[in-house]
Amino acid sequence: MLSVQEARNEISKYSVNSRIVNLSLDVALNYTIAKTVYSPVDLPHFNQSAMDGYAFKFEEWDGISDLPVVGEILAGNNYSGILEKGNSVRIFTGAAVPHQVDTIVIQENIIREGNHIKIRANKITKGDNIRLQGSQTRKGDLILELGQRLTPPAISFLSGLGIANLEVFANPSVGIITTGKELVKPGMKLEPGKIFESNSFGLKSALMQLGINPSSIETVDDSLDDIMQAINRIIHHDIIILTGGVSVGDYDLVSLALERCGVTRVFHKVKQRPGKPFYFGIVNRTLIFGLPGNPASALTCFYEYVADAIGLFTRKEYFKREQLLLTNGFIKKTGLSYFLKGKKGTTGVSILSDQESFKMNSFAMADCIIELEEDKEIFRPNDPVMVRIIT
Amino acid sequence: MLSVQEARNEISKYSVNSRIVNLSLDVALNYTIAKTVYSPVDLPHFNQSAMDGYAFKFEEWDGISDLPVVGEILAGNNYSGILEKGNSVRIFTGAAVPHQVDTIVIQENIIREGNHIKIRANKITKGDNIRLQGSQTRKGDLILELGQRLTPPAISFLSGLGIANLEVFANPSVGIITTGKELVKPGMKLEPGKIFESNSFGLKSALMQLGINPSSIETVDDSLDDIMQAINRIIHHDIIILTGGVSVGDYDLVSLALERCGVTRVFHKVKQRPGKPFYFGIVNRTLIFGLPGNPASALTCFYEYVADAIGLFTRKEYFKREQLLLTNGFIKKTGLSYFLKGKKGTTGVSILSDQESFKMNSFAMADCIIELEEDKEIFRPNDPVMVRIIT
Numbered sequence: 149m150l151s152v153q154e155a156r157n158e159i160s161k162y163s164v165n166s167r168i169v170n171l172s173l174d175v176a177l178n179y180t181i182a183k184t185v186y187s188p189v190d191l192p193h194f195n196q197s198a199m200d201g202y203a204f205k206f207e208e209w210d211g212i213s214d215l216p217v218v219g220e221i222l223a224g225n226n227y228s229g230i231l232e233k234g235n236s237v238r239i240f241t242g243a244a245v246p247h248q249v250d251t252i253v254i255q256e257n258i259i260r261e262g263n264h265i266k267i268r269a270n271k272i273t274k275g276d277n278i279r280l281q282g283s284q285t286r287k288g289d290l291i292l293e294l295g296q297r298l299t300p301p302a303i304s305f306l307s308g309l310g311i312a313n314l315e316v317f318a319n320p321s322v323g324i325i326t327t328g329k330e331l332v333k334p335g336m337k338l339e340p341g342k343i344f345e346s347n348s349f350g351l352k353s354a355l356m357q358l359g360i361n362p363s364s365i366e367t368v369d370d371s372l373d374d375i376m377q378a379i380n381r382i383i384h385h386d387i388i389i390l391t392g393g394v395s396v397g398d399y400d401l402v403s404l405a406l407e408r409c410g411v412t413r414v415f416h417k418v419k420q421r422p423g424k425p426f427y428f429g430i431v432n433r434t435l436i437f438g439l440p441g442n443p444a445s446a447l448t449c450f451y452e453y454v455a456d457a458i459g460l461f462t463r464k465e466y467f468k469r470e471q472l473l474l475t476n477g478f479i480k481k482t483g484l485s486y487f488l489k490g491k492k493g494t495t496g497v498s499i500l501s502d503q504e505s506f507k508m509n510s511f512a513m514a515d516c517i518i519e520l521e522e523d524k525e526i527f528r529p530n531d532p533v534m535v536r537i538i539t
Numbered sequence: 540m541l542s543v544q545e546a547r548n549e550i551s552k553y554s555v556n557s558r559i560v561n562l563s564l565d566v567a568l569n570y571t572i573a574k575t576v577y578s579p580v581d582l583p584h585f586n587q588s589a590m591d592g593y594a595f596k597f598e599e600w601d602g603i604s605d606l607p608v609v610g611e612i613l614a615g616n617n618y619s620g621i622l623e624k625g626n627s628v629r630i631f632t633g634a635a636v637p638h639q640v641d642t643i644v645i646q647e648n649i650i651r652e653g654n655h656i657k658i659r660a661n662k663i664t665k666g667d668n669i670r671l672q673g674s675q676t677r678k679g680d681l682i683l684e685l686g687q688r689l690t691p692p693a694i695s696f697l698s699g700l701g702i703a704n705l706e707v708f709a710n711p712s713v714g715i716i717t718t719g720k721e722l723v724k725p726g727m728k729l730e731p732g733k734i735f736e737s738n739s740f741g742l743k744s745a746l747m748q749l750g751i752n753p754s755s756i757e758t759v760d761d762s763l764d765d766i767m768q769a770i771n772r773i774i775h776h777d778i779i780i781l782t783g784g785v786s787v788g789d790y791d792l793v794s795l796a797l798e799r800c801g802v803t804r805v806f807h808k809v810k811q812r813p814g815k816p817f818y819f820g821i822v823n824r825t826l827i828f829g830l831p832g833n834p835a836s837a838l839t840c841f842y843e844y845v846a847d848a849i850g851l852f853t854r855k856e857y858f859k860r861e862q863l864l865l866t867n868g869f870i871k872k873t874g875l876s877y878f879l880k881g882k883k884g885t886t887g888v889s890i891l892s893d894q895e896s897f898k899m900n901s902f903a904m905a906d907c908i909i910e911l912e913e914d915k916e917i918f919r920p921n922d923p924v925m926v927r928i929i930t
Contacts, residue, residue: 173725173740174740177744177747178748189729192734193733193734194731194732200786222761223720223721223732223761224720224722224732224733224761225720226731226732227732241786242734242832243732244731244732284898284899284900291903292903296903296904297930298744299903299905299906299929299930300741300742300744300745300748300838300929301741301835301880301902301903301905301929302902302903302904303740303741303744304738304744304834304838304899304902305737305834305899305900305902306725306737306740307735307736307737307740307741308725308734308735308834308899309735310725310726310727310729310735311725312724312725312726313726328615328633329614329615329616330614330615333703334698334701334702334703335701335703335704336701338580338584338701339617340585340617341585341615341616341617341618341634341635342615343583343584343633344698344699344700344701345698346695346696346697346698346699347695349564349694349695349698350691350692350694350695350698351691352565353690353691353694353695356568357568357569357691370613370614370615395591395632441633443695443699446695447691447692447695489692507675508692508695508696508699509675509676509682509696511693511695511696512682512687512690512692512693512696513687513693514690515690538690538691538692539688539690
């Protein structure tokens, strides 16, 4: 049986198939850039007024005389008026500065009398209050590098350069198959022996937290044929997640169905609690994750393994791990890594009560998963532990 | 002019109008629960087998004899067969345990010979491997409290209880109006004097990062009529965000348009850089944010003010603030708070270069905004600063 670290290594070995897609900036939030972006334009695209004021040519002013005001330029207007030697023009923030002038005095520093201005400031210097063309970004400048995430400021920046589409690492197509004759959808009537299906809801939400809408979700009976048909329907997806049917019982048919569908098993079972029967396989370039049917085990395996595989595909890091100090103690068996529901505080991380794998209430309150290493039995307050933040 | 803290206080004073909405669990990820949830059912809903094994009645077994196996119960099946005294039945994980039996021996601890089992374990005790009805959650138990966020495990938990809908704090309806005659959509041809419109892209993405799709986005000319019409079209929204036109220039018409539309100004201008002309007003229950047109200023005001107001509406905390140590120094003017683009490292937070408000490249790389307090001039490495995490 593999250790947690061995299982992680095996999965990352097969998670190498990123795809690149050209997306509209409008829907590219949080994607990772797949191709370094160079500026298609100068920014500003023209000499631009940085303030509201009056524009004139510095060398045409004698430092004392009033200047006649011969026109007005608003942002967005292209000034086409005449601008003779020694004249000034009213100009507003963001407007294009005509080529005949080179300096802007802000309106707080003039006195306007009719069609003339008296410039009060004696500190005015040539070039004041003009943002020169290309002073922020030059055409051809490197803007954002491959691997950079598209945050709102990055998207705003690219829009300002006129970029409407760009190449990013695609989200994978992910199909979910939950198996079990006992499963009934929430909101339906519960017949004797049945339980409400929750894994598709938990896994769909977990995928949505990564910005991924599952491509398909299906719940099938514990029948070899049904499971095989469901797998074959989505075998072209990048990732297939199954729940249930990976234990050793006579009716745990998922491993068998996968084998019959041509999936190569990479491993089955990991030295961990919960989630010991965790299965991983591949067929062509499709990654197959078989998670235990127990909802807490299924989500734990998602956070600890599936999300990392998706992150290799999309070139993102989703649920960061960090080392924290325990605030309470715990005694476990050796030979298994434990994943416990935890809550971060200011002084460290607390192990929540109700850790049994079938209990979801503590998981619903948790903001992290605490990993207790395989070979250690006694964990004391202030012991350092690795923690995965899941919020 | 208000300080940053005074501006924050004013906004929070008016941000009191949460709405409650009944949502399908399917789309409720990350919403905050508006009404404490009690379990509608026992969980498990019946005495449930925790393992694959054989079920029998403990007191009917003499501790030595073989037991006849008279049937088989799969998960999801309701056993209707006869089960006489001293008999056993094959049972699988998740199956309902018939009322005639009370103990399950796991399959690893028996030897099966034809239709009989020999129980090997001498440690078997009454009640083994059965999860009693209601042992996880009893009907009527408090499940999740008002104020709790709907994480994937919480959604999985609620689904497992058969809950398909619940009451959560609604997202606000948010309208965006960007103003400016000079604005052209990315991908279009740039006429002289025009610039690419980027604020709607930046703000839309920032809202999407909060899980909110803007209800409307419009770009209008610098015309009083156009701006007033745009405002009136969405004046019933919960929140209106405008960009541009809030400075003091002759053509900065947003404040005037808002006044004419009946908006009461709460404040205009804050002692901060960037974003000094920041405007906040209200009309009926609608919050109005007038952000500067400069893309970096607009997004900074969004992160520092608008997101907090939305968080009061949705009862969430979006961009957390924390105290960190500076890794580099900075000299600023007193009398203004500065918001600088920063990057978190392992030892503290670094102020990025290119901080001018019209430069978006450093913002595109930033993962946080560093707030430098109003009255302090010199910031040295290792000085503590408040930082807002924006990723």
